[in-house]
Amino acid sequence: MKEKELRRSLAVLPIGTVMKLTDLSARQIRYYEEQGLIVPERNAGNRRMFSLNDIDRLLEIKDYLADGINMAGIKEVYELQKQRAKQKQAALARPLTDDDVRRILHDEFLNLGRLQSDPGPHYPAH
Amino acid sequence: MKEKELRRSLAVLPIGTVMKLTDLSARQIRYYEEQGLIVPERNAGNRRMFSLNDIDRLLEIKDYLADGINMAGIKEVYELQKQRAKQKQAALARPLTDDDVRRILHDEFLNLGRLQSDPGPHYPAH
DNA sequence: TGCATATGTCATGTTTTCTTACATGAATTG
DNA sequence: CAATTCATGTAAGAAAACATGACATATGCA
Incomplete structure (x- = not known):
């Protein structure tokens, strides 16, 4: 169960992919980061790189917002x-x-x- | 077992990520595609997008090559x-x-x- | 009405990726 | 040995993706 956790926390996805998977705009994702709700890693070129856990968290945030x-x-x-x-x-x-x-x-x-x-x-x- | 397969075949990774995960150069990855060994998808902007299955395949290819x-x-x-x-x-x-x-x-x-x-x-x- | 929140949009600069072309060391073959 | 082929490196120029910062705006609330 330790390796799976590692894989889920590997930061491998660029923001474009995350937008598609979560149906959130780049603006929204960056804003949630600004608010400290997610902390995506950065690659050597300063690009945000997201993990599967980040995706889960973003979908959760979306649900919470939808709930008001x-x-x-x-x-x-x-x-x-x-x-x-x-x-x-x-x-x-x-x-x-x-x-x-x-x-x-x-x-x-x-x-x-x-x-x-x-x-x-x-x-x-x- | 069907949903897992779907996730593994989702094309979500850019070539930069794949390079890191497989320790292959972009040149190598593109060459293997040219040879028909992998067929990554393309996004709307013509960027190659890879799935976890593609990663597996690339690691396999690496092993085969290492075996001569x-x-x-x-x-x-x-x-x-x-x-x-x-x-x-x-x-x-x-x-x-x-x-x-x-x-x-x-x-x-x-x-x-x-x-x-x-x-x-x-x-x-x- | 005025303010805060959450998001859209635009401008500008940097990074990543694409294709194409040429270079090269190692192995193979005539 | 010379000539090829194979697998990969490298460079150039263009296009796509992404970063940051600023301004715009709808919505709801005091």
Whole structure:
């Protein structure tokens, strides 16, 4: 499962291909990068190079936008995901204290309603 | 298994990416196309666009060349593969006659020695 | 009405790729 | 040995793709 992950994160696609695969304009893709939602690599000539993971992320962003969530909201979604991933990794790195467990469970429940079944209220631009 | 095949045959990679993934020069890749060993698609602007299957094929070609097989030999290899695939499909399309079976078995045995265990003598330039 | 957001469009410069042509070292053949 | 063929390198000029920056605009909200 490690090699597959590597392949999915290989930056091999130019923006033209990504436009076709996602049906997004170059302007949109660059804007999402500007907003920090994706961070495509650059080749030696400064061309953006995208991975399959980037494609997935872009399609997700598209869905969120179609659902009426704005940039700020999407950023928050990914912030939460990042923090959850970080916690999970920390949990793997060392044995969990009771306090960890409580905090993780708390966050899980906190995020359940907002991110899965129901997008919830549209996030205001903080 | 059908969707995976589709993804593998999607022409999404520019030649620059292919160069890096295969460690072949643009000259080599174009030459192999000229020889009919690969047939990359073209985008609207006439740029070659490669699929993952093309990458596999190029790496195969590289291996064959490293083994001392020349273009003519490699062409023959792929010709045989194509014919075998055609026969297999024909076999699926209609019931086999005894004669079919005999002929297919014959070809299988014929190709066994040459293509699998031992590359055999280097093919002369036809 | 005025402002912020998300996207379109245009201009200009750089990078990538295309085709065509010629060059070349290694192997082959007469 | 001289002449070919093969597989690849290299260079030139044109076209396509992409980058950045600026300005335009529709939409929704305060």
